[in-house]
Amino acid sequence: MSYRDVVSRRVLTWALVAVGARMPVAMAPLALVFLVRERPGGYSLGAALAAAYVIGEITGAPVLGMRLDPRRARPHLAAGLLAGAAGFAGLGAFPGAPAAILMAFAFLAGAGPAAAPGGLRTLLTSLVPAHAAAQALSAESVLTFGVWAVSPATVTGLALGADPRLPPLLAAALMASSAAGLWSLPAGWAADGPDGPAERGAREGAGASKPRLLARAWPVYVTGAASLSLLALAELVLPALLEQRGIGVGWAGPLLTVMAVASAVGAFLYGLRSWPGLLRTRSAALMTGMSAAVAVVALIPGTPGIAVALAVAGLFQSGAMLTRNLSLREVLPPEVLAAGYSVMYAAVGAGYAATGSLAGALLPHTAPSTAILAGVVLTLLLTAVGWWGERRAGRSAPGAGGPLPLGAAGAEGAPVGGGRDPEGGL
Structure with a gap:
């Protein structure tokens, strides 16, 4: 790759x-x-x-x-x-x-x-x-995180x-x-092209309205919302956490830049090779790793440790976002893919707002570290719901579960949102 x-x-x-x-x-x-x-x-x-x-x-x-x-x-x-x-x-x-x-x-x-x-x-x-779509999405993520860094x-x-x-x-x-x-x-x-998974899904979903096709991909949106909810924690609660630790609030900017740069590096590395496992399993594992890193941010006392934990969270975050985009690309027909990305954009914005609101409501009554841990719990709950929804929508197929090229279709299961779930069953 x-x-x-x-x-x-x-x-x-x-x-x-x-x-x-x-x-x-x-x-x-x-x-x-x-x-x-x-x-x-x-x-x-x-x-x-x-x-x-x-x-x-x-x-x-x-x-x-x-x-x-x-x-x-x-x-x-x-x-x-x-x-x-x-x-x-x-x-x-x-x-x-x-x-x-x-x-x-x-x-x-x-x-x-x-x-x-x-x-x-x-x-x-x-x-x-x-065949280079996954690398293109990785390059896009590198560009996006670079923009957020500067x-x-x-x-x-x-x-x-x-x-x-x-x-x-x-x-x-x-x-x-x-x-x-x-x-x-x-x-x-x-909106048409080679007879790939999305194109076959487009024919199978023919006759279904665009809102119905988009609605069937709800598990991907839920996991997408979870992926940005942790970013809300890092951005909105970090200054208060630094004050709690007796660290200058001015460190918030450099620490968030460390996270953004690590995310860009992670996106680049993610596109260099194939990764084993189903997309939804990969996504859940990456989200769990990111949640653990953010939880460490809430518990560790010193600036160097917080910087390392945020860097690890950034590495996991970029991979999680890429798996969501790849999943959406596989489950939606091509003529509604741009609309699906837009719904994902709204979903991650809603996740950011929900977690930020939760943290804002908790901060007057509890320590910043506790607010971050509560947000981590919410993120893990959303991740579990999204994983369950994708697993429920898919069907096991012979050969599923082996190593897959990044974003490639493996064994196909039941349609999700008009396309086929390339991840099969877990």
Whole structure:
């Protein structure tokens, strides 16, 4: 397994477009806080704006993702990115506007481009040979984690070193450039192709509505939500945990950067070789390992130990996210795959919000370490539910359970969401 088939001029162009679309997403929460922190009640308003942004993402992703036309996706994606650019531009241009107007801008900035991650991911896999799809998804994860690693420093440097209006204005410019860059890429992706598992599943699911096909893949969404719920714990509770340990809160940024860099390394390594076992079993094992690492973060006293635990959590996190994307690719017909990625985007956002809300509700009444452990328990529960749902949907088949190439179809079981479950039975 190698990345040789992923390297091309078109994929490089796609990467530039993807950075323009995704860096604003990574910048948004911190940029919104810095934008209004000097106003009376600024931190509370910043949290409300971040919530409005996330609600926009969760609302827009499934609604807009389901409207994508596989063969003519470019106008839909460009319109969404331009809407997001308008939302960010409004925030940067009118930081002193009434809270309700700022929340409307934040909602638009989140909702407008919410279908872009799913659409761009599907477009990427159409730019590479079918056998290199797993490596393409790994490369995408490396790019995403790299963006998340540099975004906090970019926002902080611009907001504190120059003007707090600059981060949202930069986000607007990046999204607008991403929309323009779409015209350097194919207008869409084919909804048909070789007679692979997804294509056979498309025929087997013929006649089923798009919402029904998407709903049948609910176990994958549940596990996806679990994968980002732990990230919410790391980002939102880490500063309070450091204070509890007597460590400077300023270490939160570098520690989270360590986790993001480790995630990028993990995504790269995951795409280099084949891995044994069923996708759902692999996912559950990775999620369990990540949960254990985050639990260690809650229990260990020193900064070096916390850094090592977060790095291990990042390594597991990237693999868990990749297995979810690969599972979704196998269980959904190609014509609804972009919509499936968008629903996944909404699901992981909901997982992030749910775990963050749980931690926020617990922090006034318990120690940060206890709040993290409670979030870990919630994550493991979601992981178990998702694994059970995937196992229940699949059927055992002869030959299942042997080593599989990364993302490849092995023994096929019962249809899940219109496609076939390549993992078979456990």
